[in-house]
Amino acid sequence: MKQNIVKLAILFFAAYGVLVGFLTYWQVAKSDALMEHPRNRRLALRERRIQRGGIYDRHGQPIAQSQFVNGEQRRVYTDPPAVAHLVGYVSERYGRVGLEGRLDRYLSGMSRDEWLLELQDRIFNRQRRGNDAFLTIDLNVQRRAAAALAGRRGAVVALQPQTGEVLALVSAPSYDPAQINAMWDALQRDRRTPLLNRATLGLYPPGSTFKVVTLCAALENNVVKPDETFRCLGATGFGAYTVHEPNGRAHGRVNLTKALVVSCNVTFSQLAVRVGQVNFQNLAREFGLDGNIAFDLPMTTSSLLRQGSTMTTSILAQSGFGQGEIVVTPMQMALIAATIANDGVMMQPYLIKQIRSPEGEILMTRLPQPLRQAVQVGTAREAKAMMTRVVSDGTTRRIMASLGVRVAAKTGTAQNPHGKPHAWYIAFAPADKPTIAVAVVVENAGAGSAVAAPVARDVIAAWRKETG
Amino acid sequence: MRSASALRQGSDWSLLSCAVVIGLGAFALVHLTRTTSWDNALLVPLVGMAGFVAVELYLTRRKIHHDPLLLPLVALLVGLGLALLYHVKPQVLGQQAISLLLGLVTLAATCHLRDVRALTRYKYTLMLLGIALLLLVIFAGHPLGAREVRLGIRVGAFSFQPSELVRILLVIFLAGFLAEKREVLAYGARGGWQLSRADMRYLGPMMVLWGLVMLLLIRQQDLGMALLFFGIFLAMLYLAGARAVYLIIGITAFALGAYLAYRLFPHVRTRFDIWLNPWADIDNKGYQIVQSLFALSGGGLLGAGLGQGGAHRVPAVHTDLIFAAAAEELGLLGATAILLVFALIAYRGYRIACRARDDVSVLMAGGLTTALALQVLIIVGGVVKMTPLTGVTLPFMSYGGSSLISNFLLIGLLLVISGESPMRR
Numbered sequence: 041m042k043q044n045i046v047k048l049a050i051l052f053f054a055a056y057g058v059l060v061g062f063l064t065y066w067q068v069a070k071s072d073a074l075m076e077h078p079r080n081r082r083l084a085l086r087e088r089r090i091q092r093g094g095i096y097d098r099h100g101q102p103i104a105q106s107q108f109v110n111g112e113q114r115r116v117y118t119d120p121p122a123v124a125h126l127v128g129y130v131s132e133r134y135g136r137v138g139l140e141g142r143l144d145r146y147l148s149g150m151s152r153d154e155w156l157l158e159l160q161d162r163i164f165n166r167q168r169r170g171n172d173a174f175l176t177i178d179l180n181v182q183r184r185a186a187a188a189l190a191g192r193r194g195a196v197v198a199l200q201p202q203t204g205e206v207l208a209l210v211s212a213p214s215y216d217p218a219q220i221n222a223m224w225d226a227l228q229r230d231r232r233t234p235l236l237n238r239a240t241l242g243l244y245p246p247g248s249t250f251k252v253v254t255l256c257a258a259l260e261n262n263v264v265k266p267d268e269t270f271r272c273l274g275a276t277g278f279g280a281y282t283v284h285e286p287n288g289r290a291h292g293r294v295n296l297t298k299a300l301v302v303s304c305n306v307t308f309s310q311l312a313v314r315v316g317q318v319n320f321q322n323l324a325r326e327f328g329l330d331g332n333i334a335f336d337l338p339m340t341t342s343s344l345l346r347q348g349s350t351m352t353t354s355i356l357a358q359s360g361f362g363q364g365e366i367v368v369t370p371m372q373m374a375l376i377a378a379t380i381a382n383d384g385v386m387m388q389p390y391l392i393k394q395i396r397s398p399e400g401e402i403l404m405t406r407l408p409q410p411l412r413q414a415v416q417v418g419t420a421r422e423a424k425a426m427m428t429r430v431v432s433d434g435t436t437r438r439i440m441a442s443l444g445v446r447v448a449a450k451t452g453t454a455q456n457p458h459g460k461p462h463a464w465y466i467a468f469a470p471a472d473k474p475t476i477a478v479a480v481v482v483e484n485a486g487a488g489s490a491v492a493a494p495v496a497r498d499v500i501a502a503w504r505k506e507t508g
Numbered sequence: 509m510r511s512a513s514a515l516r517q518g519s520d521w522s523l524l525s526c527a528v529v530i531g532l533g534a535f536a537l538v539h540l541t542r543t544t545s546w547d548n549a550l551l552v553p554l555v556g557m558a559g560f561v562a563v564e565l566y567l568t569r570r571k572i573h574h575d576p577l578l579l580p581l582v583a584l585l586v587g588l589g590l591a592l593l594y595h596v597k598p599q600v601l602g603q604q605a606i607s608l609l610l611g612l613v614t615l616a617a618t619c620h621l622r623d624v625r626a627l628t629r630y631k632y633t634l635m636l637l638g639i640a641l642l643l644l645v646i647f648a649g650h651p652l653g654a655r656e657v658r659l660g661i662r663v664g665a666f667s668f669q670p671s672e673l674v675r676i677l678l679v680i681f682l683a684g685f686l687a688e689k690r691e692v693l694a695y696g697a698r699g700g701w702q703l704s705r706a707d708m709r710y711l712g713p714m715m716v717l718w719g720l721v722m723l724l725l726i727r728q729q730d731l732g733m734a735l736l737f738f739g740i741f742l743a744m745l746y747l748a749g750a751r752a753v754y755l756i757i758g759i760t761a762f763a764l765g766a767y768l769a770y771r772l773f774p775h776v777r778t779r780f781d782i783w784l785n786p787w788a789d790i791d792n793k794g795y796q797i798v799q800s801l802f803a804l805s806g807g808g809l810l811g812a813g814l815g816q817g818g819a820h821r822v823p824a825v826h827t828d829l830i831f832a833a834a835a836e837e838l839g840l841l842g843a844t845a846i847l848l849v850f851a852l853i854a855y856r857g858y859r860i861a862c863r864a865r866d867d868v869s870v871l872m873a874g875g876l877t878t879a880l881a882l883q884v885l886i887i888v889g890g891v892v893k894m895t896p897l898t899g900v901t902l903p904f905m906s907y908g909g910s911s912l913i914s915n916f917l918l919i920g921l922l923l924v925i926s927g928e929s930p931m932r933r
Contacts, residue, residue, distance in 0.1 A: 042870075048743055056884075059888050062892035063840055066801055066804040075805050085818050
């Protein structure tokens with residue numbers, strides 16, 4: 041009988057051993073997979089207890105921070121509508137969007153292999169905190185840009201040409217990310233699409249601002265003789281297609297600089313055709329069109345042609361002055377301005393500068409990274425000089441005068457099928473040693489010189505004030 | 509072997525103090541994590557642990573010899589169980605405390621029994637009582653627990669789950685019955701594999717039991733208890749040295765019954781299918797097991813910490829699935845430790861059986877230990893998806909008066925057997 045007891049006991053001990061085996065399978069081997077199962081609420085619950093890290097601007101000013109209110113975390117924004125598209129939102133219902141999504145791994149503080157930290161925090165009864173993100177953004181510039189766009193639909197992107205750091209990234213209309221759950225349905229219904237980040241996702245015909253690209257193409261390919269002049273009779277024909285100046289106004293005899301200053305469509309359509317479709321497309325690609333530019337936020341690809349379309353002479357002619365089938369994002373235009381400002385070197389644009397642990401330890405730092413020499417230094421400098429004349433001799437001279445610094449720029453008034461033209465302005469300043477490049481688009485607002493230029497001026501002014 | 513005899517002699521206060529400290533500490537930890545605290549809750553573990561000390565003192569005073577490990581081990585389980593309950597379902601703590609005190613009184617009272625053979629004299633009466641209770645539940649029970657299965661009977665304001673008591677009655681009956689018929693069972697009228705008419709007499713009770721188990725299975729969907737009863741029966745047959753043919757008949761009969769139930773009854777089939785793939789229907793049928801697995805994953809190696817897990821989402825976590833909460837809050841190491849405690853209790857139980865002085869005591873101690881160990885295996889096996897999840901309580905940890913009190917009765921009987929004879933050496 042006793043032998044049987046021993047055997048029975050061994051049977052049970054063995055069975056318990058198998059139980060431990062199963063436990064190990066679920067608690068160790070499959071633990072991560074189960075924790076990440078969409079129906080498992082544990083990660084979300086655990087995350088709620090960790091104070092989400094803050095997002096700060098380049099000077100350490102808070103943009104978004106989390107606070108505990110009655111045991112529940114609230115995200116507090118310094119200027120909610122001004123930073124909404126930049127930081128995005130955190131919602132248990134609608135997900136994490138924008139930088140909140142991109143940086144979630146850091147901000148949530150939920151990285152793996154931190155169990156020891158967690159244990160320490162628990163022993164010392166410390167509030168566990170996520171990591172902080174420091175952006176390249178200058179919050180004052182950002183807010184000024186947002187204020188300048190207030191009540192309009194459009195976007196502003198400001199870059200530092202030498203580094204590719206994004207100084208401001210604004211889209212209007214905006215929303216309050218703190219109210220995302222309450223406002224969701226209204227925001228979804230709103231025809232002005234306030235949730236869309238126009239700065240990186242909005243596609244617009246660039247209009248005359250694209251003439252700087254045509255200009256660079258002409259200079260790079262040596263299709264213009266020195267001192268060559270062009271005759272503008274208010275219209276010019278390319279086969280069956282005729283290019284018209286707005287209001288049919290003839291610019292008369294113009295050199296290249298003058299053509300840019302008066303924004304002569306006839307001259308630039310001729311230049312594009314002279315350059316030829318292959319060279320024109322190649323140069324546009326050098327500036328980033330038709331290609332993917334990696335960025336910290338989702339970005340739409342700007343393109344010369346519609347999907348499946350081919351470049352005909354008439355489309356090429358229109359492309360020369362930024363119409364045709366070209367669509368670009370405001371970020372793309374800011375990159376073009378910054379590249380010219382930076383002697384033709386295109387820098388990788390970036391928003392996330394540094395990630396620091398709650399203790400201040402630097403977990404990640406980004407450094408400026410050149411992408412490519414998009415155009416030769418000489419070309420860039422010539423274009424820069426001509427863009428400077430656009431301001432000093434052109435329609436926006438008065439607007440920029442208050443800056444007290446020489447500005448290089450190009451206006452745009454982009455025809456589009458949705459009503460009044462979009463107002464565009466790309467600029468950089470100071471012209472001789474640029475520290476900021478800006479692209480502004482205001483939807484259906486008319487002339488770029490009247491509507492978009494003041495916005496760019498405000499942004500430049502704010503940045504000049506920051507940098508002294 | 510002086511130390512061994514010393515161990516066997518008296519009470520081990522250091523072990524019990526350890527258990528008490530762990531139990532109180534665990535409860536205090538949970539208390540600290542609560543945002544809405546209920547200060548009276550602290551009385552529950554204090555009174556409970558004091559109860560254990562009082563019982564131990566009482567047994568020492570009365571010079572009742574008993575196994576020194578069982579009470580501290582049980583106290584440890586009870587202490588952890590209270591702490592877990594405080595997190596997952598604090599509103600049942602008061603009732604659990606009352607049940608605990610009743611259980612300790614039951615244990616102390618049981619220990620006055622000097623000889624368990626006194627019980628086996630009434631074995632047929634006790635078994636009839638057990639059968640009557642089961643039939644009462646089967647035909648007049650009321651729903652108990654989350655699964656809307658009729659497991660309980662109501663006596664006035666109290667709800668009572670007879671199957672918890674019946675398993676002990678079954679052990680007592682079988683111990684008496686099998687001790688009487690050992691010779692026949694072991695060697696048969698003719699021996700070997702052949703069954704004679706005499707054998708049939710002893711196969712009778714087996715068939716009755718098989719019928720009852722099948723009824724439980726089909727009418728009550730109480731797969732867990734059905735499994736437990738039949739397991740106890742087979743284990744005790746084996747302990748009594750029954751010929752292999754009995755065991756084979758037993759296992760075959762159960763397998764056949766289970767297979768038929770699977771083919772004929774949709775609810776049995778569902779339960780089986782959920783076990784194979786709970787992910788197919790996460791929101792309804794598979795919800796409980798999936799939530800249980802989520803709880804396990806939340807624990808990891810070291811656990812989320814007492815009072816920290818999300819196990820309160822698991823249906824029936826305060827009763828049958830408390831092990832899921834334990835595994836989440838204490839992690840793989842803590843869960844393994846709890847299984848070790850149960851294994852130690854089983855070890856002590858079987859040790860008591862080995863040293864018991866006669867067949868009745870051996871069989872009873874072996875049967876009682878098996879009842880406890882098998883019940884742990886059934887419910888933990890379900891929680892970790894080793895076997896289909898069937899509803900039985902985890903002894904000493906789950907919420908439930910019937911379960912707690914009957915398990916104290918079980919331990920009491922083991923203690924009595926452990927004290928029956930001083931070590932023969």
